[in-house]
Amino acid sequence: MIEENLKEIQREMEAACKKSGRSLSDVRLIAVSKTKPAEMVLEAYRAGVRDFGENKVQEILEKAPALPQDIRWHMIGHLQKNKVRQVVGKVVLIHSVDSVSLAEQIEKEAAKQGCEADILLEVNVAEEETKFGFRTGEVEEAARQIAKLPHVHIQGLMTIAPFVENSEENRGVFQKLFDLSVDMKRKNIDNVNMNVLSMGMSGDFMTAIEEGATMIRVGTSIFGARTKMGE
Ligand SMILES: *Cc1c(COP(=O)(O)O)cnc(C)c1O
16 A cells, blocks of 8 residues: 555655655655554655654654664654654754754764764744744844854755645645745855755645755655644
8 A cells, every 4th residue: 555655746746846846866855654663664665765754753753773774764853852863863954843953953963873863944934833843033143153163964854734625725825935945045154055945745746846945744644644642
């Protein structure tokens, strides 16, 4: 079933790329395996997926040792400062940096471990009260602060769009994140790249691709629905 789902997603990714004149190789699928067992991760791996996203540090630590070592783990959920130590060096990208102080904690750990940490700034584009992330207007100042940290490298921006029935309702959100990344790129800040735009989930990844996503985070459409607890 997972293999079939992945094939369908691949077709949809191709269609969205074609529609927007983009190349499929510019969009990476992150399979969001939160709450799903390692066997299901392995099934997706056998179907060719190498990038997996989790929203809890504990789940990455539990699953990773039992799975192929060439899996690229992505931390996509809210990260508490006291969990930073466990995740630095174990993930290729932290998508969910939502404060300068969290970035400083990552710097401390990366320096201690002698590694580098690639991160994205999470932006609460829709300004939802319940969501984490910088407001659009805060991103530049935060990026300038974080850029000074020698072991932390901003690679782009991430957003979690609102839950909507019709993905068209999120097109404006994706456009805003894209525009922000273009603005930020023009500022040419040392140690700040804007090559990654992580946006789009099961319900709206085609729209996100049309608006410039370079990483889409898809869970339900690959692995099936989750129980409420894992949301
Ligand atoms: C769970 C989650 C996803 C995947 O959501 P689906 O709707 O299941 O595709 C994407 N991004 C983040 C940050 C998540 O927590």
